[in-house]
Amino acid sequence: MNRNASESLHIVILGGGPAGSACGLALLKLATQIDRAVKVTILESKQFAGERHYNQCVGVLSTPLPDLMERELLVPFPTDLTQALITGYTLHGDREELPLEGDDEPSVALRRVKYDGYMLESAMKRGVEVLPVRATSLEFHEDGVIVYTDSAPVEGDVLVGAFGMDEGSAAFFSRQAKYKPPQALSSIVTKYHPGTEAMDAFGKHIHAFLPKHPRIEFGGITPKGDHLTINIAGRNVDAPLMSAFLKQPVVREALPNFEMARQYDADDLRYYKGRFPCSLARNYYGDRFVMIGDAAGLVRSFKGKGVTAAVQTGIRAAETILSAGFSRAAFDDHYRSANEDLISDMSYGQTMRSVVILMARAGMLDAVIRAARKEPRLRRALFGAVSGHESYRTVWGDSLAPASLTAILGAVLKRTS
Numbered sequence: 001m002n003r004n005a006s007e008s009l010h011i012v013i014l015g016g017g018p019a020g021s022a023c024g025l026a027l028l029k030l031a032t033q034i035d036r037a038v039k040v041t042i043l044e045s046k047q048f049a050g051e052r053h054y055n056q057c058v059g060v061l062s063t064p065l066p067d068l069m070e071r072e073l074l075v076p077f078p079t080d081l082t083q084a085l086i087t088g089y090t091l092h093g094d095r096e097e098l099p100l101e102g103d104d105e106p107s108v109a110l111r112r113v114k115y116d117g118y119m120l121e122s123a124m125k126r127g128v129e130v131l132p133v134r135a136t137s138l139e140f141h142e143d144g145v146i147v148y149t150d151s152a153p154v155e156g157d158v159l160v161g162a163f164g165m166d167e168g169s170a171a172f173f174s175r176q177a178k179y180k181p182p183q184a185l186s187s188i189v190t191k192y193h194p195g196t197e198a199m200d201a202f203g204k205h206i207h208a209f210l211p212k213h214p215r216i217e218f219g220g221i222t223p224k225g226d227h228l229t230i231n232i233a234g235r236n237v238d239a240p241l242m243s244a245f246l247k248q249p250v251v252r253e254a255l256p257n258f259e260m261a262r263q264y265d266a267d268d269l270r271y272y273k274g275r276f277p278c279s280l281a282r283n284y285y286g287d288r289f290v291m292i293g294d295a296a297g298l299v300r301s302f303k304g305k306g307v308t309a310a311v312q313t314g315i316r317a318a319e320t321i322l323s324a325g326f327s328r329a330a331f332d333d334h335y336r337s338a339n340e341d342l343i344s345d346m347s348y349g350q351t352m353r354s355v356v357i358l359m360a361r362a363g364m365l366d367a368v369i370r371a372a373r374k375e376p377r378l379r380r381a382l383f384g385a386v387s388g389h390e391s392y393r394t395v396w397g398d399s400l401a402p403a404s405l406t407a408i409l410g411a412v413l414k415r416t417s
């Protein structure tokens with residue numbers, strides 16, 4: 001390698017989504033605090049400016065993200081990008097529905113490419129070098145890392161993997177570092193414009209559906225200013241499944257002026273495909289490398305707050321590199337334990353996911369909704385689960401409380417009697 005030992009520490013970040021940008025911002029902020037010379041380079045193949053690239057993310061961002069950005073990154077939350085405020089959720093069963101509201105600040109719905117553009121721009125302003133290239137391969141050596149790109153290669157001391165669910169990047173990382181990407185759920189996202197009056201009447205709730213359909217785990221309708229974004233998720237969802245979801249009577253009832261879709265915008269009801277992680281990746285750190293955000297699978301395992309987790313893990317990786325170093329042992333001691341809140345909640349989230357799927361398939365959701373109308377603790381559990389505002393451990397605690405179980409049993413027995 002051509003690097004000079006006296007050069008400043010060079011950290012290369014593969015991917016400039018929220019995880020990569022947050023990591024770059026945190027590295028430069030911390031380096032200034034401890035008076036250490038560092039160079040940070042982000043490789044990002046998408047162009048966020050001008051919205052030339054799409055991001056499948058629904059773009060609902062909530063606490064503690066604004067605080068995290070302002071306190072840990074010294075970057076104000078971009079409230080001017082707000083398309084809509086989300087104050088709660090409406091959970092739909094087959095026949096019953098339940099509005100759920102929490103005490104937190106409303107969530108903000110925005111266009112994800114604009115948020116990503118803002119974060120990357122903030123990182124550039126702080127001094128991060130951003131290269132508009134696609135990484136194609138890499139090599140680890142005793143004295144550094146080489147990342148090959150579709151332009152010139154980039155050499156550094158340590159590599160941060162912030163490439164999200166990109167399968168090409170995961171493949172070349174797996175070849176070099178025994179990394180195994182997280183398991184994934186697939187999703188289809190679409191949108192349409194129902195007209196101004198219908199949007200005003202729709203309100204500020206996300207509508208959540210847990211269909212009986214064996215291949216759809218959940219679906220949602222999110223108000224975003226002048227349009228509704230609709231998404232479904234499951235192990236292997238595809239376009240016909242989205243069309244089937246849109247035909248379900250309970251979904252159709254929640255979609256105002258659906259028959260008018262495509263009248264306002266030719267892009268309406270175009271389908272986009274995406275993936276999100278639902279387990280921890282394997283070997284997501286080692287000597288001279290660490291993964292953050294979706295690439296590490298360091299997210300809530302069932303639903304919600306992917307962007308917050310991406311920013312959080314980016315900051316934690318930066319802290320580890322500058323305080324403990326970038327050997328496997330440093331990441332083991334520091335980075336893994338810093339993420340224990342996410343890791344220790346995963347088994348609770350995965351069990352919750354299995355139980356919810358079973359209940360939805362068995363047609364028990366209506367009974368749970370009826371029970372939750374009577375029992376505040378169960379209502380709190382449902383809000384915590386759909387909003388992502390509580391750990392799954394807490395959600396389990398509320399769901400298994402004697403009052404919640406008695407209410408569910410009462411509702412089930414009433415249905416069968």
Ligand SMILES: Cc1cc2nc3c(=O)[nH]c(=O)nc-3n(C[C@H](O)[C@H](O)[C@H](O)COP(=O)(O)OP(=O)(O)OC[C@H]3O[C@@H](n4cnc5c(N)ncnc54)[C@H](O)[C@@H]3O)c2cc1C
Nearest residue numbers: 015017018019045057058059060135164274293294306307
């Ligand atoms: C349908 C759907 C809806 C979602 N809704 C929400 C939501 O409402 N709220 C929320 O908080 N989260 C949501 N998420 C999750 C959220 O999108 C992710 O958790 C978050 O984007 C993870 O951030 P990241 O930086 O780890 O990865 P990403 O945002 O995926 O960023 C990775 C970046 O790396 C770049 N990259 C990859 N490979 C290369 C390469 N080889 N060379 C150069 N660049 C590369 C990509 O272009 C990309 O910009 C949703 C996800 C999906 C699929």
